[in-house]
Structure formats: C-alpha cells, structure tokens
Amino acid sequence: MSNLIIDTHTVFSRELRPVLRNPFTIIFSMVQPLVFLALFAPLLPKVEGGGSALQWFVPGIVVMSCLFGTSMTGSNLLYEIQTGSHERMLVTPLRRPALLIGRALKEIVPMVAQAALIVVVCLPFGFDLHLGGALLGLLILAVFCLGLGALSYTLALASKNQEWLFWTVQQTLLFPLLLLAGMLLPITNGPDWLRTLSKFNPLSYVVDAERALFNGDVWASTTLTGTLAAVGVGALGLLVGVRAMNRSA
Amino acid sequence: MIETDELTKHFKSKKGMVKAVDGIALTVAPGELVALLGPNGAGKSTTLRMLTTLIPPTSGTARVAGFDVVRHQREVRQRIGYIGQGNGAGHSQRGRDELISQGRSYGMRVAQARQRAGELIDSLGLAEVADRTVSTLSGGQRRRLDIAMGLIHTPELLFLDEPSTGLDPQNRANLQEHILDLRKQRDTTIVLTTHYLDEADSMAERVIVIDHGRIIADDTPERLKAIHVGDQIILGFDDEPTAARAASLLPHHPSRHGAQLRLAVTGAARMAPGLLDDLRAHDIPVASIEVTRPTLDDVFLKLTGRSLRDGVTAELSPAENGDERELVEV
Numbered sequence: 001m002s003n004l005i006i007d008t009h010t011v012f013s014r015e016l017r018p019v020l021r022n023p024f025t026i027i028f029s030m031v032q033p034l035v036f037l038a039l040f041a042p043l044l045p046k047v048e049g050g051g052s053a054l055q056w057f058v059p060g061i062v063v064m065s066c067l068f069g070t071s072m073t074g075s076n077l078l079y080e081i082q083t084g085s086h087e088r089m090l091v092t093p094l095r096r097p098a099l100l101i102g103r104a105l106k107e108i109v110p111m112v113a114q115a116a117l118i119v120v121v122c123l124p125f126g127f128d129l130h131l132g133g134a135l136l137g138l139l140i141l142a143v144f145c146l147g148l149g150a151l152s153y154t155l156a157l158a159s160k161n162q163e164w165l166f167w168t169v170q171q172t173l174l175f176p177l178l179l180l181a182g183m184l185l186p187i188t189n190g191p192d193w194l195r196t197l198s199k200f201n202p203l204s205y206v207v208d209a210e211r212a213l214f215n216g217d218v219w220a221s222t223t224l225t226g227t228l229a230a231v232g233v234g235a236l237g238l239l240v241g242v243r244a245m246n247r248s249a
Numbered sequence: 250m251i252e253t254d255e256l257t258k259h260f261k262s263k264k265g266m267v268k269a270v271d272g273i274a275l276t277v278a279p280g281e282l283v284a285l286l287g288p289n290g291a292g293k294s295t296t297l298r299m300l301t302t303l304i305p306p307t308s309g310t311a312r313v314a315g316f317d318v319v320r321h322q323r324e325v326r327q328r329i330g331y332i333g334q335g336n337g338a339g340h341s342q343r344g345r346d347e348l349i350s351q352g353r354s355y356g357m358r359v360a361q362a363r364q365r366a367g368e369l370i371d372s373l374g375l376a377e378v379a380d381r382t383v384s385t386l387s388g389g390q391r392r393r394l395d396i397a398m399g400l401i402h403t404p405e406l407l408f409l410d411e412p413s414t415g416l417d418p419q420n421r422a423n424l425q426e427h428i429l430d431l432r433k434q435r436d437t438t439i440v441l442t443t444h445y446l447d448e449a450d451s452m453a454e455r456v457i458v459i460d461h462g463r464i465i466a467d468d469t470p471e472r473l474k475a476i477h478v479g480d481q482i483i484l485g486f487d488d489e490p491t492a493a494r495a496a497s498l499l500p501h502h503p504s505r506h507g508a509q510l511r512l513a514v515t516g517a518a519r520m521a522p523g524l525l526d527d528l529r530a531h532d533i534p535v536a537s538i539e540v541t542r543p544t545l546d547d548v549f550l551k552l553t554g555r556s557l558r559d560g561v562t563a564e565l566s567p568a569e570n571g572d573e574r575e576l577v578e579v
Contacts, residue, residue, distance in 0.1 A: 085335070091302065092355060
C-alpha cells in the first residue's frame with residue numbers, strides 16, 4: 001500500500017510539473033467560464049433583498065470551470081498514448097492504479113487555482129466570500145473533480161487510436177450535464193421533465209451544495225446530498241478508471 | 250536472459266484469427282546483442298511487447314531476466330529497459346524532469362535519480378537541451394532522451410523496438426554507436442528489432458529472421474549469408490561461345506546468362522584470382538569479373554521468396570502498424 005502511495009506521488013508530481021513550470025496553462029482552460037462570467041452575469045436579475053447576482057452565479061462558474069478543465073484532461077493521456085510516453089510508463093514497475101489515481105488527483109490543483117482566481121476576480125464586483133463554507137465547497141468539488149478526471153482518463157483509454165471518439169463523447173455530454181445542473185440558469189422554473197432529468201444529474205447536487213456553501217450556509221441538507229453525489233462520482237470514476245488502466249497495454 | 254517456449258499471440262480481426270506470433274522458441278544468453286529482423290507485420294514488435302509484459306501471450310511461456318512475464322510482471326519490469334517505437338518523454342515535459350520521474354518509477358530516491366539523470370544527460374550529449382520542453386527537441390535529440398530513459402535504472406537487459414526508424418543517417422550512426430558503447434561498458438544484453446538490413450548486419454552478432462510470426466533463421470549475419478546464399482562470382486566474356494567453353498571447364502556448375510557466367514561459391518574473393526589464372530591457362534580471355542557478397546536481404550529473399558528491400562509488409566498482421574484497434578487480443 002505504501003508503495004502504491006509512492007507510485008501515485010511519482011505520477012502526480014510528473015503530471016503537475018508542466019503546470020508548475022508554466023502556470024498560465026491553467027488559465028487557458030478557464031477562458032470559457034470567464035467569458036460566461038463577464039458576458040452572462042450582467043444579464044442576471046438583481047436578487048430580492050438587494051444581494052449581488054454573483055452570489056448565485058459564481059459557485060456555478062467555479063463548478064463549470066472544473067467541469068471544462070477536468071473533462072478534457074483525458075486528451076493529455078490520449079496524446080501520451082499516441083506519442084509513446086504512456087507505453088514507456090507501462091513498462092516501468094509503476095503500479096497500474098497509480099498511473100490513474102496520480103493523474104486524477106492532479107486535476108484538483110488547477111481546479112482550486114481556478115476557483116481562487118474566479119473568486120478574486122469577482123470580489124471587487126460585490127461578491128461576498130464566506131471562507132469556511134467555500135473551503136468545504138472546494139473539498140467536495142475536489143472529490144467530484146477526482147472522479148470526473150478518472151472518467152475522462154477512462155474515456156481516453158477507451159478511445160485509444162480514435163481521438164474523435166474521445167471528443168465526440170466529451171462534447172456530447174458536457175453541455176447537457178452543465179445545463180441540467182442549473183449552472184447558468186435555475187432549473188426550478190423549468191418544466192417537469194427538465195426537473196426530473198436534472199434529478200438524475202449528480203452535478204445538480206454538487207452545484208446546489210456549492211451555492212449554499214459559498215454563501216456560508218454550511219448546515220444545509222444540500223451539503224449532505226452534494227457530498228454524497230461527489231463521493232459517488234469519485235468512487236465510480238476510480239473504479240472504472242483503475243479497471244481500464246489495469247487492462248491498458 | 251530470455252527463454253521462451255511456444256510463445257504465441259493471436260489477435261481477432263474482422264477477417265478472422267491472426268497469428269501475429271506463432272510458437273516462438275527463443276533463447277538469449279546474458280551479454281548477447283540480438284537483432285530481430287523481418288518485414289512490417291512479421292511479429293517482431295508483438296514478440297517484444299510480450300517479452301516486456303505489455304501484452305500477455307495467448308499461449309506459451311516466456312522467462313525474462315529470470316522471471317515469468319505473466320506471473321511476475323513487476324520483477325521483469327524492474328530488470329528490463331524498454332525503448333519503444335514512439336517518444337517516451339511527454340512533450341510538455343522537460344527532459345531532465347522526465348528522467349528523474351523515470352528514476353522514481355524504478356524506486357530510486359530523488360537525489361539518486363537526479364544524479365543518474367545528470368550522468369546520462371552528459372554521456373548522451375543532451376546537456377544543452379535537457380532543460381528545454383521536449384516538444385522543442387529534434388528527432389535525434391528525442392531519441393537520445395528515450396535511450397537515457399531506458400537506461401536510468403541500469404537494466405541488465407535492454408529492448409529497443411525499431412530504434413532508428415525515422416532518423417537521418419548521421420543520427421542513426423550516432424545511435425548505433427551509443428548502443429554498442431553500452432554493451433562494451435556494461436555488458437548489457439540487448440535485443441532490438443529492425444527492418445534496416447545494414448543495421449542488423451553491422452550491429453548484431455546474432456540475427457533472428459522472423460516472418461509470419463515464426464523464426465525462420467537464427468545465426469550470425471556471416472553464417473546466415475554463407476549458409477543460405479553464399480558469394481557470387483560473375484564472369485563476363487566477349488561472346489557466348491567463349492562463355493560456354495569456360496562453363497565446361499569450370500568445376501563450379503556455373504549458370505550461363507548469354508556471355509556471362511555466374512558461380513555460387515563460398516570465399517569468392519580468395520577464389521577469384523585462381524579462377525582467372527585457370528581460364529588464362531586455357532586461353533580463354535575474361536572480359537570482366539565481379540565478386541558479390543550477399544546481403545541479409547539476399548538471405549531473406551532466399552528464405553521467403555520476397556525481398557525486404559521492397560518494403561514488403563506481411564498481409565497477415567496489422568498489429569505492428571499501429572492498427573491494433575481492429576484487433577482484439579486473444
């Protein structure tokens with residue numbers, strides 16, 4: 001077990017190194033969320049009671065940024081499968097699960113950096129930060145992120161030699177998941193069928209939890225359901241991801 | 250160092266079962282430098298992928314560095330180095346970082362990995378580019394980085410899959426020199442696949458010719474040529490009657506092509522002067538003489554009826570052309 005941790009650390013540090021060497025890469029994948037933030041947030045109606053609409057919108061953008069960056073991360077592995085670095089690592093004694101877990105864990109780092117950046121950008125515009133809740137929110141998001149990253153890598157392993165398959169699946173799933181989670185517009189006013197679909201989207205619970213937590217509402221029931229959804233995605237991701245990596249050749 | 254018994258790999262493709270490797274028995278002793286030679290799709294890479302634990306055999310067994318490739322994968326992996334067809338270093342990484350990670354992968358401590366990385370960077374002439382992003386390196390530099398990564402843990406056995414494909418002649422020569430050096434200094438056992446005939450010829454002491462998933466010849470390049478092809482002496486005469494007269498005199502069963510005689514012999518270079526003396530003694534003027542030494546391609550042609558130089562690809566197995574997506578392991 002301790003060796004699995006060492007191997008995971010080796011893979012994690014390797015994946016993180018290009019990010020640390022060139023931190024601006026973190027910003028590239030969050031261009032879209034920032035565009036949404038700049039061009040969408042001003043359209044939101046003022047919340048009753050005079051609070052900033054950002055209070056509702058920012059947590060959603062934080063999750064969105066995680067969704068965008070992390071769901072794409074499998075493409076890095078896909079590239080390494082094509083160039084030969086993945087094969088090179090498969091011949092080393094690194095334990096197979098570490099090759100997946102280390103990679104998926106690394107996704108948490110850009111996610112947290114992006115969340116911090118979004119919050120900092122929004123502070124001057126009247127966003128009210130509740131630090132404790134936000135940190136707990138990021139913890140839950142980290143677990144979700146781990147699972148999503150693992151799923152993205154699983155997709156990459158399944159799309160070996162068929163890059164189009166990876167992007168088709170990723171792009172097809174991305175926007176329905178995003179919209180059904182009420183990330184940009186609230187689902188509550190939608191028709192029944194939409195709300196039913198939304199209930200089957202684990203991301204909905206994560207977004208709801210983040211909204212409550214970023215507003216300092218730690219003891220809400222959404223915290224529990226959000227945690228459960230995140231743990232569910234995390235466990236599923238690791239399970240299928242490790243299985244796929246074990247069979248990788 | 251390597252011992253396989255009836256090593257077999259089948260793939261399922263749309264067209265049916267493909268026997269990529271069909272019962273290979275191979276023994277490699279410590280310190281040998283062996284080249285697996287064959288056309289694309291012959292089964293070379295599939296064999297290598299089984300020996301390096303990347304894919305399990307369909308049947309048969311293989312022991313590498315003392316361990317079974319299926320039951321003791323980790324032990325095998327710890328002891329071998331593998332330099333694949335692609336580039337081992339991540340393109341967004343820096344060479345030195347990748348070398349250190351590679352060392353860590355083999356259980357080396359950071360300080361130890363860093364020191365070993367430094368040694369390899371120096372000995373492979375990578376000092377100037379080791380701290381640059383891999384994607385900015387030239388093909389030759391990347392290949393040397395691959396070699397460095399394969400050597401980070403000083404393996405007792407090194408596999409190289411088509412090491413010089415895509416390199417220009419100068420980089421190829423440079424790479425071959427590094428491989429031979431390694432052997433001289435460390436007595437590392439080396440197994441490489443190639444479809445460059447001259448490479449197999451000049452580097453390996455032992456050439457194993459593989460076709461359709463089977464070993465069809467296994468010997469030193471010299472003996473392969475001597476046994477399967479032999480030398481040839483081509484004598485030219487002024488006209489056909491002269492050639493015919495010469496043919497009746499020579500004890501070597503020459504074959505006549507117009508005014509030309511061809512003699513298949515061994516030790517042609519030593520034999521030629523005597524041959525000329527004999528013919529002159531019989532007053533037969535020789536217009537021209539040519540002594541040809543066989544190449545490994547001639548050996549391959551003789552063994553299979555096909556020439557490697559034509560870039561033949563066995564229709565059998567797309568497994569080695571990166572087309573594995575169409576194949577399901579069996």
